[in-house]
Amino acid sequence: MSIQDRLAYLLQQAVSHTATADELQELSDLIQADDTGHTAQLAEMLLRKELPGEAADYDETYWNQVAANILAADRPVERVVPMRPQYRRAWLAAAVVSGVLLLAGGAYRLMQKPAPVPLATVTPKPANDVAPGSNKAVLILADGTQVPLDSAINGTLAQQGNTKISRQGAGQLTYTYNGASHDALTMQYNTLRxxxxxxxxxxxxxxxxxxxNAESTLKYPVSFNGRNRQVELNxxxxxxxxANAHQPFRVMVPTRTDNGKDSLExxxxxxxxxVMxxxxxxxxxxxxxxxxxxxxxxxxxxxxxxGEGIALNKSNSTLSAPASVNTEEAVAWKNGFIQLEGNDIASAMRLIARWYDVEVIYKAPVSAHFRGIIPRNVPVSQVLKMMExxxxxxFEIKGKQLIVSP
Incomplete structure (x- = not known):
């Protein structure tokens, strides 16, 4: 059996809900083994035949499992993001064509255009690239001492009064209050940046x-006393x-609006x-x-x-009415994804600039909107490829600069 015949069989198995885990693994391996991209192009052509139109009979649970099984070949899947029906066909086609399943670890809900995009529009991998962000921060103690957490060893970092501060594995800081009585340091503040x-x-x-998230600051006391538990976020x-019914938790967001008002609680x-x-x-x-x-x-x-969201508009200091929102989109970053759904080019590039620590430069005005989410543990070139x-x-990558053009 030729590679083309085998690939056609595997794709047919996938779209007919009869593929085994081994067959899904083989599908991923076939694409991964070909550095030329010819297999991906062939798969895209075959998909057009297997999925001639917008199929309406997909089972969401099944396709979530397809995603999990394919991705398991490359890395453990901590969470499978549910796919909307209108994106399922585009997800599979775009993922196969671009190689995201093997290069980026999977792109679940992707692209707004119903027809597969020709391979010619995909930008080759640049000679220079920018690595994704990672678990790193600075802890600023009450006395001003700064502790870099990306290089800190596990275990106790500091003791402030009856509160022990420790690092528990990569990317995790823990405060443990050991005292039954309050002490002089309890209302002193730490800052995580x-x-x-x-x-x-x-x-x-x-x-x-x-x-x-990236480029953020949280200020909090080393132990909570008084009537409220209050922290400050930027x-x-x-x-x-x-939960503590006797001690409400408050997040204060100092913000400067256009008319000078500066408080959100x-x-x-x-x-x-x-909170963003x-x-x-x-x-x-x-x-x-x-x-x-x-x-x-x-x-x-x-x-x-x-399931509701609310927004404070800085230009006029107005608070919107609560409205139903897609909560998974709001917390995609926390679950390891870059959320592009509904973003225009400016919003998307601000998000990318924060996570990849890059400078964005526009060569000319650009108008583009995106849908979908992309794993954020991949080099920036993979994200830009999907946006293109x-x-x-x-896009063009020049060191730590991203050049954007129509």
Missing amino acids: TPRGGQFQVTLPDGTHVWL GEAYFEVA IAVLGTHFN AYDNEQQIKTTLLEGAVRVSSNGNSKRLQP LTGEVH
Whole structure:
């Protein structure tokens, strides 16, 4: 049996829901073994025949498992992101054609155009590339001492009063309050700061778990006393707040709006939510996944239910009404993905600049919108390659600069 016949058989097995795990592995291996890209091109041509139109009878659970099985050949899958029906065909075609399944570890929901994009639009891998971000941050202690966490060894880093600060494996900082009584240091503050190209997690003294995205700062006390548990955020973070009905948890977001007003407060008891509050973004967005939160700004207060989001517009200091949102899109970064869904070119490039620590330069005005998510543990060239599949934008990498042109 020729490679073409075998490839046709494997693709047919996949689209007919009869492929075994071994056959899905073989499909991935066939594409991976060919450095010329000819096998990927052949697969794309065969897919056009196997999927002549927008199929409407796909089983979402099945296709999630297809993604998991194929990706398992390259790396463990911690989470399979559900695919929307209108993206499933585009996901499989684009993933095979671009080689993302083997080079990038998988692109789940990808591209908005129904027809497969010709291979000629895919940019070759550049001679120079930029590595993705990693687990790195700086811990600033109450006395101003700075501890680089990317190079810190595991174990106890510092002891402040009755609170022990330790590093538990890569990318994880833990505060443990061991005292039954308050001490003089309990209201002193620590700051966790991630640079561009960095991320980190911290378990606060009350057990609240926080994921901190790139170029973000979280300020918090070394132990929580008083009526509230209050932290201060600049950037983006995902919170899993430890429940305590007697001590509400508050996230303060100092922000400078166009008219000078500068406060946003998120109050919770115990819940899971995401806050995006970068200085160079026009909106501060809060997304609730579980529980309930109240978002307040300059005397205006609104309550969110799970699955809802709210935004503070910096240009006019107005707080939007709570609205249903796609929560998986809001926390894609926390789950290891670059979220492009619905972003214009400017928003997407700000996101990429933060994670890859690059400077973005526009050669000319560009108008492009994207859909889908891409693993963010891959070199920047792989992300740009997928964005170029729209045919609306092109990129050039020069050291730490990304040149953007129509």
